[in-house]
Amino acid sequence: MNVRVYETKNSVATHFAAFLEEEIRGREEYHMALSGGSTPRILFEELSKTDRYKIDWKKVYLYWGDERCVPPNDEESNYKMTVDHLLRNVPIPEENIHRIMGENEPSVEALRYGILLERELPSGSGIPVFDMVILGMGEDGHTASIFPHEIHLWDSEQNCEVATHPESGQKRVTITGRLINNSKEVAFLVTGAGKADKVQSILGKSQGYRQYPAALVEPVSGKLSWYLDAEAASALQSLNSD
Ligand code: 6PG
DSSP states (O other): OEEEEESSHHHHHHHHHHHHHHHHHTOSOEEEEEOOSHHHHHHHHHHTOTTTOOOOGGGEEEEESEEESSOTTSTTOHHHHHIIIIITTSOOOGGGBOOOOTTSOHHHHHHHHHHHHHHHSOEETTEEOOSEEEEOOOTTSOBTTBOGGGGGGGGOSSSEEEEEOTTTOOEEEEEOHHHHTTSSOEEEEEOSGGGHHHHHHHHTTOTTGGGSGGGGOOOTTOOEEEEEETTTTHHHHHHHHO
């Protein structure tokens, strides 16, 4: 595992954008699952600087790790956030974009999207393989839309499941552990002081850390990176200096 700490959110985004540019350069096709959340939003704005990042968007195929069950023009939609901050700014072909349809009935959509992933992605040991899954982590240790109170969804035999947000009750469609851990590479983008204690528990493997879905991310490829800002890494640093 690779842990990278940068001073600010923005510098997490610029370093990760530069890393992606380099990764995509060497590939014929690049299949990437995106996340919602505040740090990906800054990354998307960064990647929109087409004069800075020379990315051949024709070979980039986009998917989502999770989606809120709302229409695609709703302010809560992860797809809408991506359109507003990235897709309208870069020359990516429409047919390369595979969104989760939040407007559909959730269980029907979980099934449909799971089948779509089987069809669109290369497979490894019978399981679809992303080149990259970008993940965020919530303050409660959730990742994608697998929350601690539904951690059993992680081990689902399905590619996608319907999840429920613990406070709002909002339905979500999320990919499951079998897909995340079968990805060639997984990167967490985690920023802000509110994440510091979960980052410390998970990376420090403190007692009970596996109750947090983010702790179950262990890609078989071994390629897992955590991109943190100084605030999210603050409990780690104080531990190290004790
Ligand atoms: C979502 C997510 C979710 C998110 C984390 C972190 O749709 O809500 O994909 O897993 O990445 O909640 O979000 P922040 O970066 O905004 O804290």
